[in-house]
Amino acid sequence: MSSFLKKVTDKTISRRSFLKATAAGTAGLALTGCGSVLAPVGGKVDAAGEEQGEWISAACWHNCGGRCLNKALVVDGVVIRQKTDDTHEDSPDYPQQRGCLRGRSQRQQVFGADRLKYPMKRKHWQPGGGDKSLRGQDEWERISWDEALTYITDELNRVKKDYGNRSILHIGGWSSRITDISRTLGLFGGYCEYWNTNSFGSWAMTPKTVGFMQLGVWDQTVNDRFDLRNCETIIMLSMNPAWSAMGSSSWHYRQAKKAGAKFIGIDPFFNATYSMLGAQWVPVRPSTDAALLLAIA
Ligand code: SF4
Incomplete structure (x- = not known):
């Protein structure tokens, strides 16, 4: 080695x-x-x-x-x-x-020399936080997998007891919601996730949400990205590819904009993508976008 x-x-x-x-x-x-x-x-x-x-x-x-x-x-x-x-x-x-x-x-x-190969913890971290004044300066020490898993389960139980399930943030992208971690945390009573940072949704989630995608979530039955330039209007449901999506999605949306497409953003928050595309912003209340779509339909 x-x-x-x-x-x-x-x-x-x-x-x-x-x-x-x-x-x-x-x-x-x-x-x-x-x-x-x-x-x-x-x-x-x-x-x-x-x-x-x-x-x-x-x-x-x-x-x-x-x-x-x-x-x-x-x-x-x-x-x-x-x-x-x-x-x-x-x-x-x-x-x-x-x-x-x-x-x-x-x-x-x-x-990379800094690649993680085994569980580690800050030397002065203890359940509940330990000496927080050393954050950013503390040394790291290797611990066993058993220790790591015990710390995680004990801390999850403590945080849930003291602050409730809303204090648990699960990060990991759209696909993480169909993984063992999200299922485990769901069975644990629930968790919070982030909003508007779904990179996959920058391409394919809106068609599924509004019913254009026929064959399942992973099936790419939507039009090719080059076809965006043929759109008269593009409706974005809580999408922020300028911020959340790597790759070329923002570039293709800008080509559609240049070709004359109008953009509408249905979203509780105004974001960088709507700004970039000059979108008409429809600021719905959280969780009412489906009701709005049903009303339009
Ligand atoms: S290189 Fe391309 S495919 Fe890879 S993470 Fe970046 S944007 Fe995604």
């Missing part, structure tokens, strides 16, 4: 290459741990290491719906660089499927 880690560490980019990459960047550059560097977004990819390795296509497993092209430069079985779609010129009808920084930093999930 140590020789493998040394191999990874030795493959980090040199300061000289980093400065070259920085100079080439036009839109942004992200640094992550381990002295490694991501290719600049929109800039030329530095050629360091290319002569020794091979660029291969890899999946972006975040399942955000973006389906961006992710390529990995592999040298001796180790991913040393990533890049995204540079296979053709960018254009409105044939846009590059360029990845976001989350997708472009996936190799850190495998090779």
Whole structure:
């Protein structure tokens, strides 16, 4: 294992290459741990290491719906660089499927020095919080899985008893609501989740909600995203892709806007997407959007 880690560490980019990459960047550059560097977004990819390795296509497993092209430069079985779609010129009808920084930093999930490999806790954390003055400065210590699971169950019981189920926030995206965690917390009495950050909903949830999707939640029977430009009116039900969706959804909605589509946002809150698209905002009370749709129907 140590020789493998040394191999990874030795493959980090040199300061000289980093400065070259920085100079080439036009839109942004992200640094992550381990002295490694991501290719600049929109800039030329530095050629360091290319002569020794091979660029291969890899999946972006975040399942955000973006389906961006992710390529990995592999040298001796180790991913040393990533890049995204540079296979053709960018254009409105044939846009590059360029990845976001989350997708472009996936190799850190495998090779990053800070990757979590086992449960840890803050040294001075205790059930109920412990010494909170050390937050951000405390050391971390390894604990066993049994300890971790015991802490979690004990704390969930304590929080529920003291503050009720509304104090439990479950984060994890739309698909998390059909997982064991959400089911467990549901059986535990319920939980809160966040609002308006559903990336998948930026494409496919509204058609299902208003009854256009016939074959089930995962079935993509909605029109292609390019077809958005043929819409006269696009109704968004609590959607905020400008904020919540990676990938190209906001870009496609803007193409629809340019083509003349009118946008209506039905939502208790005004958001960045409605602002970007100049949407007519219909501020319904929470949980009354279905009643509004039924009244319109
Ligand atoms: S938007 Fe980001 S996370 Fe989503 S598929 Fe593209 S690179 Fe991956």
